[in-house]
Amino acid sequence: MSKKTILCIMFGGNSTEYEVSLKSSYSVLENADRTKYDIVRVGITRQGLMYIYNGEDAKIKDNTWKDDSANLKKALFSTSYGDHAVYAIDNNGTVERVAIDVVFPVMHGAYSEDGKLQGMLDMCGVPYIGPGCASSAVCMDKAFTKMLLNNYGVPVAATVYITKNDVENEFDSIKKDVAELGYPVFVKPANSGSSVGVSKAANEDELKTALEKAVKFDSKVLIEEAVVGKEVEVAVLGNEKAVALTCGEIISDADFYDYDDKYNNGTSTYKIPADIRKSTWLNLKRTAEGIFQYLDCKGLSRVDFFVCGEEEKIVFNEINTLPGFTSISLYPKMAMSSGFSYSEIIDELVKYAFEAKKGN
Numbered sequence: 001m002s003k004k005t006i007l008c009i010m011f012g013g014n015s016t017e018y019e020v021s022l023k024s025s026y027s028v029l030e031n032a033d034r035t036k037y038d039i040v041r042v043g044i045t046r047q048g049l050m051y052i053y054n055g056e057d058a059k060i061k062d063n064t065w066k067d068d069s070a071n072l073k074k075a076l077f078s079t080s081y082g083d084h085a086v087y088a089i090d091n092n093g094t095v096e097r098v099a100i101d102v103v104f105p106v107m108h109g110a111y112s113e114d115g116k117l118q119g120m121l122d123m124c125g126v127p128y129i130g131p132g133c134a135s136s137a138v139c140m141d142k143a144f145t146k147m148l149l150n151n152y153g154v155p156v157a158a159t160v161y162i163t164k165n166d167v168e169n170e171f172d173s174i175k176k177d178v179a180e181l182g183y184p185v186f187v188k189p190a191n192s193g194s195s196v197g198v199s200k201a202a203n204e205d206e207l208k209t210a211l212e213k214a215v216k217f218d219s220k221v222l223i224e225e226a227v228v229g230k231e232v233e234v235a236v237l238g239n240e241k242a243v244a245l246t247c248g249e250i251i252s253d254a255d256f257y258d259y260d261d262k263y264n265n266g267t268s269t270y271k272i273p274a275d276i277r278k279s280t281w282l283n284l285k286r287t288a289e290g291i292f293q294y295l296d297c298k299g300l301s302r303v304d305f306f307v308c309g310e311e312e313k314i315v316f317n318e319i320n321t322l323p324g325f326t327s328i329s330l331y332p333k334m335a336m337s338s339g340f341s342y343s344e345i346i347d348e349l350v351k352y353a354f355e356a357k358k359g360n
């Protein structure tokens, strides 16, 4: 029997999406084919402490893994290029080398989806799922992404880009700019996800509250015109010749698709494929594949759009390079509706991680 691939699954993380990652990772762990992979679990606490975890997967799901001290060892990635290992250190200081072949960072947001982890993994020389350092950083930052895509010619919502300093010292000038956009507006931190820190503001008072909230999460903030349309997400899979597999439509009960609607109440529903004309799907497909190449993505991305009005005009919203993988997340559901089983999606992603890896 050929040797199994050692798949390092990373979960948790020092970001606002820590809990989403636990749920995503649990689904990936449940579905990774154990006849193909030996699994190494590396968990990161909310505080950013890193451990190798050898306990039950259920404790990852319910967030008790970090109390399971018998199954935890401090973890350090070897940044000796090509060593391909994590070093596990127990309470007595005994060090054990744990070999890894490929990493799946099943984490979202800061320190995981934003290029920082990718830079570290590049130094290790180990293949990993998702795009490289620069692409991850640009795709995570909604301001950079939009500026670049404006340049590429993709329609995006009219946006006022501001900083925390502007919020504190230039509120009058912000108010003028926003009056030109017209209320309501969406206020969002440049680097966030899962709708954390995102608000809809209908007037100046709400704008102020929304800005105060957004700057808690990032010193860069976007104020966008509110786009009226269907929210349609596109699943892209591959490397240089990545393919947009299908699209899904979010039908949200809430005022907008916020954190609770995404993960807590479960009141939102979805349709795969989205209820749009064939010609609109072809336009979305071409645009999503173009964006994926233009932003140098690798492996996978979920590219989110609004589809507006009778004419079904498309407007780009955001790109997620490590999209949610929870049991209710749209990326795996879309890939499954395109004919992959969940475990085959993992196999595809591992294959693309090896293919994208340059060097030794």
Ligand SMILES: Nc1ncnc2c1ncn2[C@@H]1O[C@H](COP(=O)(O)OP(=O)(O)O)[C@@H](O)[C@H]1O
Binding pocket: 157, 186, 188, 192, 193, 194, 195, 196, 198, 224, 225, 226, 227, 228, 231, 256, 257, 258, 304, 317, 318
């Ligand atoms: N410009 C906008 N117009 C209309 N709705 C928006 C706009 N921006 C965000 N939203 C709503 O807020 C949700 C979260 O915003 P999004 O930009 O996707 O951030 P996140 O990365 O947190 O998912 C979207 O799914 C959508 O429901």
Ligand SMILES: [Mg+2]
Binding pocket: 194, 195, 304, 318
């Ligand atoms: Mg979103």
